[in-house]
Amino acid sequence: MSSTLAAPSFETPEKPPTWLGLQAPRYTSYPSAQHFHAGVNADLHASWLTSIRKDQTVSAYVHIPFCRELCWFCGCHTKMTYRDEPIEKYVRVLLGEIALIGKHAAGKGKLKQIHFGGGSPSLLNESQLMSILYALASAFEFAPPGELAIELDPRTTSEEKIAFYGSLGFTRVSMGIQDFDPKVQKAVNRIQSFEMVAGLMKRLHEAGIHQINTDLIYGLPYQTVTSFEHTLKQTLSLTPSRIALFSYAHVPHMKKHQRLIDEHALPDDRTKLTLYRMATEFLLANGYTAIGIDHFARADDSLTVAANSHRMRRNFQGYVTDTTDILLGFGTSAISQFPGGYTQNYSATHEYSKRIEAGQLATCRGWKAGAQDSFRKEIIDTLMCYMEADIGQIAAKHGQDANICARELTLLQECAYSDIAHTKGNLVQIATPYRMASRAVAAVFDQYQLPDSAQYSRVS
Template sequence: MNADLLARAGRPVPRYTSYPTAPHFGAEVDAATYAGWLAAVPPDATASLYLHVPFCAELCFYCGCHTTVARGITPLVAYAARLEEEIALVTARLPGRLEVGHLHWGGGTPTMLGNPDFLRLMALLRTRFAVRPDAEIAIEIDPRVMDQAKVDTLASAGINRASLGVQDFDPKVQEAIGRRQSFAETAAVADALRKAGIGAINLDLIYGLPHQTTASVTRTLNDALALEPSRIAVFGYAHVPWMKKHQALISEATLPGPAARLEQAETISCLLNEAGYVSIGLDHFARPGDAMAERAEAGTLKRNFQGYTTDDAPVLLSFGPSAIGALPQGYVQNLPATPHWHQAVARGELPIARGRALTADDRLRRAVIERLMCDLSVDLDAVCAAHGTDAGVFAQELGALAPLIADGLAVREGSSVRVPETARAFTRTVCAVFDAYLAPHSGAAPDAPPAPRRHAAAV
């Protein structure tokens, strides 16, 4: 890919874990709105749960998550107690004890919570919700802060999927991102989890980090494959120091350029496919037979704030600072500052900062973008028919696709739009054409205005 095309195709675009995306949430959706939406949830609805723990033992320089360094156990104990209160506030407004098929602990580092607090929270969730026996109960893990007691706690709490943060095994890269983590300690945690009965192991890797090369990411990937994970997520590093000030600790001179990033992404993808993993959407890979691979094959894969998922529950209830929930009516986001979240919950208030009520056009475009993100193709006629809309509504967008089609980043076949396998890395660029909230047809026309600096490069 030549430099000019890479510059056009790799423009900053959203990650599309929702549509509309979080920058377009507003204060018009507040605690009262959320209370009304909760009360309107059908009693027989299935829900999924997300719990955010905004604490880490130390701050990694590359991190884009909402987290802070915990100074001692006191803030963690107080946080767990307040989380119980928020759960009570939300469930008191629901019409009944909803069935739950997916539960995800994220952060931060959720395993920073004390073992008794974690067990108590899991027991509370099972009391307030009807957690199905076959529910997926997942947690994000930093292998550097695990011990056998923590592994045993997770197993006894019913955790059955663990995502291990790896990012990169190269010592030079680790030094540059402030995260020293050996292969041996990562392998030991994976082994301990499996021995405790937690057999579904995911690994998270990142390309585009300082000092990474195609050779170094190949070595990291080979080490990762030795751990035999069920799934691997490979994210492009988003260098946004104007949003995450600590990323300024990373020298931009050490970051791979766009061409090097693309080569790293394509190399990783090829190696994973050669190892037998199935490509899932933009940046996930799974073993054949894994539920995610089966959903991808069937065209029923979903995408939410945790990335690609097999979860198709219509209600996502999220707890903790900055956590985003989704209901049929729209999205809600909690107060991002932990002290403000604490104060609101202590007052007995739903700690909502903002949200977005969905319009009919939002729902239509969300469906188009989700299918592109999950399947790399979408039948516009079928989606429009399902939403009671004439397919002509996308006439302008189809015109704006022309430059992407000419560049080989998209293919139009009748009423369908498809991202060819060779352009998989640029899927978000194609999705951006259907995003009504970006600059006109962002990612499509070479002379379109630059996207706001809240987004990272497409690759």
């Protein structure tokens, strides 16, 4: 990256694009979790765990559903606690779940990657974090080198904790920045200074953790092009290896605390689109590569390398370099991914804890893969990862008729998609200025798309 930041040269669109009102899932699974049902239960989950082979690679996602304060924009599965006791209690149950899942898997599978997400795993103290890692090491054979990653809320991350993450061998962290503007921060109840984040970044490098992701959100109240450009400049001065540029998903009917946000202060559609275009151009002009719908990474980042060699994947954690066969989710609401489908744990802590303490898996629902699922999943993942997909090629790979998606290809020629998708025979290409709209294009290939799309957030 150059020492002086290149200015963006974007143009504000004159008329609202045709696709702006479309709503679609984020496709971190196929089908999206809204379709999961209770027919996939603890018994099926247990049988999928039992059938893990000794040589299969496994990654673990550990969910920590606690935060000290609730950001009003938050769409994550988390809750606020000022006390440490609920966290201590939760970790005890989590250790029980890890042991139980390890017992079902009977020591098979090689654990390559571990990701702590949330909520805010930075709330875990040293002994809690150690005990979780120790439990995983007791339940599974470790297969290094892999990624050991953790999501940090800067406000609950101390310098001592960072030194500890370094000593444990954490290789990657994600830090929530969202926006540095004090007016925006006040409007979303998330106050954190640039100086505090910059200090922690310095400590991370000193601790030997150089793979650092930062999260930004566009579409928050009071954001303007000028204010958000300033946040981008401040973020870039911290030289993160990856930046996630999330579109604010405002779903107050599902996340009640979002009602605390003054809707009148939210940028309108045109401004939100302009924020996105400006941020994209800005990051591209300053040495970052656009990846998928909402990620940017430096050329030396492993995600860029994986994207360039078509090895990148999309799962519940977003875009990943993880190529393991099985993803095991631990904790409330956590989703596991097996060759045969998905399972999800209860979201309510008391429901989750009740099962685990009784020696049962905490599975509440899931999905058993249907006949066309792997074919359609590959189309959707390919579009979401690479902005284009050759339907004929994917059909041939899955032993499907090349004309199987004729209806979908015709649909994409309709007016609503004219700005975002182009088709050439069986090839579907997404217009890259509108990467975030690719989920609306992906939804055309979704066999299970619900008629009531209000369940999903708008693609802008």
